[in-house]
Amino acid sequence: MANTSLTALVSAFARAYHAEHYETAIFKDSLAKQVMTEQEYDAISSNMCRAIQFFQPDFSGSQQDALRYVVNNQLSPSPLGRAAFTERALQQAAVLGARQYLILAAGYDTFAYRQPTWAEQLHIFEIDHPDTAAxxxxxxxxLQWDAPANLQLIAADFNDSSWTQKLLANSYYSASTRSFASLxxxxxxxxxxxxxxxLTALAHIMPAGSSIVFDYPDELTFTPQAxxxxxxxxxMAASAGEPMQASYAYLELESVLEQAGWLIYEHLTPAEITDQLFQHYNQSNPQHPITAFDNVNYCLAVKR
Structure with a gap:
């Protein structure tokens, strides 16, 4: 498993735990737990229980209480919130004519295997590092799952600019077809x-009217004000060998997107994410509330 992503595995764990423990969910990934082995699931559970003193030094309670606290406060908010935001935007894009869905850094995403009926009209392209993809x-x-007929797999490293050529070489992909990409x-x-x-590379291979969704850390992320x-x-990211590299102020991000050919269509701050995407869950689970992750915003942008 050299070069496979530990953060991707922890994200899958967070989605699996949430789907297993809550009937009314922020986002329900019914297949996430199956993608993991029992040993992996148990190992991450144990590690997170032991980490409770790091996350909440004055915590008192059982191991299960500790695990729930760590998952709900630290692990779940981002994977759940951004997935809910993305699939909501994807459904709307499909209604408006998008016919290709690019999942960049797909990790252990299960959308292609639990796709709703409205997604059957999409060609889905999972694009990820060769090691993680393998x-x-x-x-x-x-698991002996059959590959969906509308799924294509592209093994590519985003640090290598040739990744777009690998996508364009796939006979199912069309650079002239309106598309949606999640990053x-x-x-x-x-x-x-x-x-x-x-962002520029995506603008070159997606036509006008296409859209992208991504989450990003704000300008306070690496400061004491975070x-x-x-x-x-x-x-945590640094200790896992995947250190974070950058953060953005809104106006800076807007400028970067405009230079690459994108315009912001929807933008959510943590307070807006909690209000729009977590409200139904929180009303149904008042004893275990979840709030959107600190200093992380979501963005939906459209190609001009």
Missing amino acids: DKQSRISR LGISYYLTKEAFREL GSRAQKQVM
Whole structure:
């Protein structure tokens, strides 16, 4: 599993835990737990229980209480919120004519295997690092899941500019067909120049009217003014060998997008994410509320 993403596996764990424990969910990924082995699920559970003193030094309660606290406060908010935001925007894009869905850094995303009927008209392209892509496919093979007819797999490294050529070489992909791309969990781990190049590359292979969705850390993320959860997330990423590289002020991000050919269509701050995407869950689970992650915003942009 060299070069496979630990953060992607923890994100899958967070989605799996939420789907298993809450009937009314922020986002329900019914397949996430199956993609993991029991040993992986249990190991992450144990590690997070042991980490409770790092996340909440004055915590008192059972191991299950500790795990729930860590998952709900630290692990789940971003994977759940950004997935809910993305699939809401994707459905609307499909209604408006998008026919291709690019999942960049797909990790252990399960959309292609639990796709709703409205997605059957889409060609889905999962694009990820060759090592992570190979690991995911070994998991799919173990589960004996049939590959959906509308799914294409592209193994590529975004640090290598030739990734677009690999996509364009796929006979199912058309650069003239309106498309939707998700870039979840990517902006944190690329330098500003690399992220700018990625946005520009996407604009070159997607026609006008196409859209992209991504989450990004705000300009306070690497400062003492960041929320406690954000500060700890930066430390966790570094300790996992995947250090965060960049953060953005809104006006800076707007400028980067405009230079690459994109215009912001929808933008949510943490307070807006909690209000719009978490409200139904919180009303149904008042004893275990979840709030959007500190210093992380969501953006939907459209190509001019």
